[in-house]
Amino acid sequence: MTDQDTPSTAPSSSGGRSTLVYVAAAVVVLLVGAAAGMLITLAAVGGGDDNPGPDSIDVGFSQDMRVHHLQAITLAGMARDRSEDTEVRQLAFDIESTQLDQSGQLSGWLTVWGQPTLSPPDQPHMRWMAGAHTHSDTTGVDLMPGMATSEELMKLRALKGTEFTVYFLQLMLRHHEGGLEMASYAADHARLGYVRNLAQKIASGQQAEVTLLTSMIKARGAQPLPN
Amino acid sequence: MASGTKKKGPQGGKGGGKNAVKAARSTVVTKKGPPWALIAGITAIVLLAGGVFTYAFLQVSDAQKFIASEDNKDPSESIQGVVKVQYASGQHVQSTQRVAYDQSPPFGGPHDGVWADCTGIVYPSAVRTENMVHALEHGSVWIAYNPDKVQGAALDKLKSKVEGTAYMLMSPYPGLDRPISLQSWGHQLKLDSADDERIDQFIKSLRTNNYQNPEPGGRCDSNQTGFDPATPPPFVAEKPGADAVGMDGKAPGASTAPSAPAASTPAAPTTSAAQPSQ
Numbered sequence: 187m188t189d190q191d192t193p194s195t196a197p198s199s200s201g202g203r204s205t206l207v208y209v210a211a212a213v214v215v216l217l218v219g220a221a222a223g224m225l226i227t228l229a230a231v232g233g234g235d236d237n238p239g240p241d242s243i244d245v246g247f248s249q250d251m252r253v254h255h256l257q258a259i260t261l262a263g264m265a266r267d268r269s270e271d272t273e274v275r276q277l278a279f280d281i282e283s284t285q286l287d288q289s290g291q292l293s294g295w296l297t298v299w300g301q302p303t304l305s306p307p308d309q310p311h312m313r314w315m316a317g318a319h320t321h322s323d324t325t326g327v328d329l330m331p332g333m334a335t336s337e338e339l340m341k342l343r344a345l346k347g348t349e350f351t352v353y354f355l356q357l358m359l360r361h362h363e364g365g366l367e368m369a370s371y372a373a374d375h376a377r378l379g380y381v382r383n384l385a386q387k388i389a390s391g392q393q394a395e396v397t398l399l400t401s402m403i404k405a406r407g408a409q410p411l412p413n
Numbered sequence: 414m415a416s417g418t419k420k421k422g423p424q425g426g427k428g429g430g431k432n433a434v435k436a437a438r439s440t441v442v443t444k445k446g447p448p449w450a451l452i453a454g455i456t457a458i459v460l461l462a463g464g465v466f467t468y469a470f471l472q473v474s475d476a477q478k479f480i481a482s483e484d485n486k487d488p489s490e491s492i493q494g495v496v497k498v499q500y501a502s503g504q505h506v507q508s509t510q511r512v513a514y515d516q517s518p519p520f521g522g523p524h525d526g527v528w529a530d531c532t533g534i535v536y537p538s539a540v541r542t543e544n545m546v547h548a549l550e551h552g553s554v555w556i557a558y559n560p561d562k563v564q565g566a567a568l569d570k571l572k573s574k575v576e577g578t579a580y581m582l583m584s585p586y587p588g589l590d591r592p593i594s595l596q597s598w599g600h601q602l603k604l605d606s607a608d609d610e611r612i613d614q615f616i617k618s619l620r621t622n623n624y625q626n627p628e629p630g631g632r633c634d635s636n637q638t639g640f641d642p643a644t645p646p647p648f649v650a651e652k653p654g655a656d657a658v659g660m661d662g663k664a665p666g667a668s669t670a671p672s673a674p675a676a677s678t679p680a681a682p683t684t685s686a687a688q689p690s691q
Contacts, residue, residue, distance in 0.1 A: 205451055212458040219462040223469030240476065253579045260532055260634035267637040290630065293621075300482055303621055304579055307613045329577060336534065336577060340643055 236378075237299040244381045246314025247372035248292040249305040251388070254330050254365050255289040258282075261334070261361065264342065265354040273402070274351050281358070281395070291384065315371045332364015352408045359399040360411050362392040479617035481624055488618035489600055489625075492611050496601045502550055502627030504662030508639070511649065512543055513657040518557045518586050519546050520596040523662045530642040531555075531633035533577040536584035539648030544640060545596075548582055551631025552621040555596040556612075557586035563593060567607035574612065580620050580633055587650055598626050 238244035258281060265278035293303040305311060311330045312318035320328045329335065334342075334357050342353050365388065372385035403410055479488045489495045500521030506512055512523045519542055528547035529540055545555055556571055563571065571593070575583040586594065591603040595612065597619035602611060623629040635642060658664050 205448070208451060208455060212455055216458050216462045216465075220465045223465045256532070256579050256633070259632075260636070263634055263636040293630075297623070300477075300480065302480055302617065303623075306479075307574055307578070307616045333577070339532075343641065343643055 238301075238377055238381075240301060241313075242377065243314045243372060244376045244378050245296065245299065245301050246305075246312075247368065247376055247381065247385060248296050249302065250311050250314070250330055251365070251368060251372070251385075252289045252292040252296075253304060253311070254333065254361075254368065255285040255292070257333055258285045258358070258361055258365070259289070260339070261342070261354060261358055265351070265358075269351045269354065270347065271351045274355065277395075277398070277402070278354070278358075284391070288384065288388065295381070312368075315368060318368075318371075330364060331367050332361040334361065348406065352403065352406050355399055355403045355406070356408065356411045359396060359403065362396050362399065366392045366396065479614050481618065481622040486624035487622075489597075489602075489615060492602065492614050492618065494602055494604075494611070495615070496603075498599055498601075500599055500660075501662070502598075506543060506658050508646065510543075510664075511653040511657040512546075513653045513659055514542065514546075515660050516601065518542065518555070518589065518594055518596055518601075520549060520555075520601045521599050522546060522660050523658050524550065527638045527640045528631075528633075528635065529582060529645060530635035530640060531580055531582040533575055533579060533581050534583075534642050535572050535575050536582065536642075536645060538585065539587055540584045541646035541648055544646060545582070545584065548633065549596055549598040550627050551580075551633060552598070552623075552626040552629065553580040553582055553633060554616050554620045556581070556583040557589060557594045557596065558583070559589035559592050560585035560587065562589075563607065567592075570607040571612075574616065581616070584648075587648065597622070600625065 262278040262282035262285070266275055266282055269275050269278065296303045310320070310328055312320050318331070320330060338357060342350065342357060345353055369385045369389035369392065373382050373389050376382045376385060400410060477485060478491060481488055487497075489497075498516065498521060502521075504523035505526040506523050508525060508527070512519070514522055523543075524546035525541070525543040526547070527544060528551055529536075529544040531548040531551065531553035539560075549555060556575060558568070558571060571583060575581040591605060593604045593607065593609075593612075595602045595604070595615045597615070600615075600619055602615050604611065619625055621629070640646075656665055
């Protein structure tokens with residue numbers, strides 16, 4: 187009896203069980219695969235761990251502030267080399283060396299986060315900052331707040347003596363005012379504490395220097411550049 | 414016989430059982446046929462899983478393709494047409510010397526001790542090559558173009574990628590064999606159109622790429638270095654003479670270049686491979 191029962195029922199019951207096993211295994215493979223795929227994606231685009239992603243405020247601020255700093259370093263470097271005014275040379279050296287170190291910190295973070303240390307060529311500046319205003323130079327190039335145009339840099343290079351010193355102070359003041367705006371926003375909105383901290387330090391440092399630069403311009407009988 | 418019969422009985426029974434199994438199996442097989450539903454289900458699941466992986470892979474490669482990293486040290490390897498040459502860095506020549514470069518435009522090798530300003534400057538006229546090559550060593554990308562072939566809207570498009578952009582510089586290069594040539598240290602890509610998507614890919618891949626450029630953090634501004642972006646030293650069209658510095662950084666006499674004169678006294682070398690670069 188059992189001999190006959192077993193043969194007649196075994197094929198269909200074991201067939202049903204193996205189907206179930208196949209389906210279950212496939213579902214598991216699918217779930218594991220999907221999960222792994224999503225993890226790989228998230229990790230690689232920088233959203234899966236503690237690293238900020240390409241569209242984050244942290245990355246946008248770091249890339250843009252680095253470029254903003256690089257121009258301040260250029261401006262200050264010129265004044266440190268060429269100004270005949272000791273007080274201006276000292277301030278220029280301070281700005282140049284501080285911002286050079288900070289720009290290195292920013293590029294170091296970006297490298298660790300797996301992001302480009304300069305914003306990619308097809309990406310406009312200031313995407314990360316709500317309400318940001320970029321300005322365009324005569325050729326339509328989009329510039330971050332406070333950035334000098336190529337023409338203004340050429341003009342500064344050509345000037346000498348007090349004219350050079352005053353124009354440097356004017357460009358540096360406007361540059362700081364723009365940087366201050368960017369740093370204040372990042373100090374409030376960046377996700378990572380160390381990013382907010384540096385942004386805060388940049389904002390308060392440049393705020394103090396804005397006051398100083400304004401007084402230095404006036405002490406030399408000039409006015410800040412018109413907006 | 415009795416035992417034989419007894420034995421045969423069960424055997425007959427078993428035989429009957431086997432037949433029953435065969436019968437049952439054949440009935441099942443005949444009834445069900447191949448498990449199409451199962452095959453279709455598994456195929457669908459495999460395709461779906463494959464889709465998820467493909468999607469994830471594409472997302473990843475799209476985001477990461479042209480970003481240099483420890484796992485992707487030279488993203489330009491996925492750009493078609495990039496020429497790569499390995500060059501020793503830090504070999505300097507004087508402003509009065511010329512280098513007999515192996516490429517045109519050159520993208521590595523000995524160079525002037527002073528770099529061309531690469532703070533996003535579009536040079537209206539051709540600049541001395543020995544200065545441009547030093548700017549490449551600091552991580553910049555140089556867009557050279559043939560002034561006879563690239564004009565108007567195409568020229569404006571190239572300028573927009575450079576003007577005011579950190580670690581970028583651009584200049585005409587008379588006699589360039591293609592309309593456009595992009596240079597990064599050890600890398601070159603020659604193109605026909607300013608609309609080519611590979612221009613941005615090249616810039617993304619190689620500008621300040623710390624794996625490919627010899628001096629990470631090298632500066633682009635030119636304060637008091639002797640290079641004035643308003644009046645840069647001009648490009649020299651004539652081929653370098655026999656007194657030019659070779660690609661090994663050695664002045665003729667010390668050089669093994671065939672064009673080098675068999676001078677009995679080596680020309681005073683003004684460069685040294687050991688000289689620290691700036």
